[in-house]
Amino acid sequence: MPKPRRVTDTRSGRRKPPPRRAAADATTAASGKAARSRRTQARILDAAEELFSHHGIYGVSIRDIADRADVDTALLHYHFANKDGIYEAVLLRRAGEINAARMQALDDYALACGGKPDVEGIVRAYLHPVFERLRNGGRGFNNFAALIALANNSELWGGGTVKEYFDSAVQRLIELLRLALPKAREVDLYWGYQFISGALTLSYSRNDRIEGLSRGRCRANDYAAIEPRLVEWCTAGIRAIGARR
């Protein structure tokens, strides 16, 4: 049975000298001890990200990660204390960045529309940063996204803490929708977000079903096909749901 979840403060349990990444300068210098350390940490996280996204958190052992990253298992404990630490580090590495990008896109649009946002523009701003990264972010981001999809539709590890990293952008999204649809009821907007989230999540999850169903006419990771359709879909949905009485 999974040991009692202790999502908070896994890091404090560490007994070995903690790596102090804080003091390191922002330069991605290719030499030096600190740089090397950072590189191995990244390699470990890349391996963990990929394996976790495929097999789920409990389906991957510390040894699996160490093998794939080509380091000793003890090194994982040295850098991340324990398995929880690795998992959290994997999520935190990208969560902040993507949320910030969404926030930025929404703010940009809020400015550009001159106080008169419309649903389609809002939805597009909210969705685009993710699709952009799905297309150009390399395999790493796609693994991360699949992992998020896994965590999002379950209460597996990190269920509590990590999801909150995305909350601020969601609140901003709803705030803008309120401006665009002043007559819509509060709860309807929240349900609308829930539906957006579900469709988006499935888009980047590891789920090939549509390929079989459509007999190859749709490819599951054809993000260029998905993005515009999802924007139209959500726009129409929100307008419909926002018109409820």
Next chain:
Amino acid sequence: MPKPRRVTDTRSGRRKPPPRRAAADATTAASGKAARSRRTQARILDAAEELFSHHGIYGVSIRDIADRADVDTALLHYHFANKDGIYEAVLLRRAGEINAARMQALDDYALACGGKPDVEGIVRAYLHPVFERLRNGGRGFNNFAALIALANNSELWGGGTVKEYFDSAVQRLIELLRLALPKAREVDLYWGYQFISGALTLSYSRNDRIEGLSRGRCRANDYAAIEPRLVEWCTAGIRAIGARR
């Protein structure tokens, strides 16, 4: 590492006398050896269903299931050969029934509408059987649904085989949508289904986020609130996406 996935034919690997449920009569007789056997199997599956839906497949051990079902671990091997067998049995127990119900609902509507289906009616027919069971199917069905949500947004065990149990109803759904929207393009209907599926899946997954986001104004399992909104949402979305040029 998760042992090499062998989703197909886990049952054949069994080395002990297979339980022959085929010959059993349909009566749910409360006495007799076969009946007792069936009851314990059901208890095992109930336990497994609940645990799997919470912790994922790799997060649950055979012992966990045995403890909760209050039987010996060896009995699980006797009835289901191994962990894969239990997992598949959990899914198969309900997958056929829910798919058949959906099929029936779609057929009923196709008849009732007199050859002139409209999007809203189709969507409602497709969604209703699930929501009905989410409300009245007892905790067991809700566990099953959460497990499906988990499997649907990942490629964990059963990813290949089991999902296909739902395919026939989906094909029927799309067939009807084609009638309702003769000008829509094929691929757009498939993408539409994908978006429906995503939103629906998130609805019955174990994901409380909306409760925090809405500061308690929406409850994640308030299916009476979700169903009508989801119908409106999907109807509007499909119409929009079907009007693409």
Next chain:
DNA sequence: TTGGTTATTGATCAAATCGTGAATTTAGCG
């Protein structure tokens, strides 16, 4: 060079896990 700190490895432990085969109970049948 030397010495100290950090990063990394190798060997190993205790606990947990899956699975098995022998033993025991239970139910039906002549």
Next chain:
DNA sequence: CGCTAAATTCACGATTTGATCAATAACCAA
């Protein structure tokens, strides 16, 4: 009743897993 086969328990072995500790390698500063 007594026999047989199915259902269930008991005890155990092999392997895996997360984690630790001492020992070594890499780096850097004096």
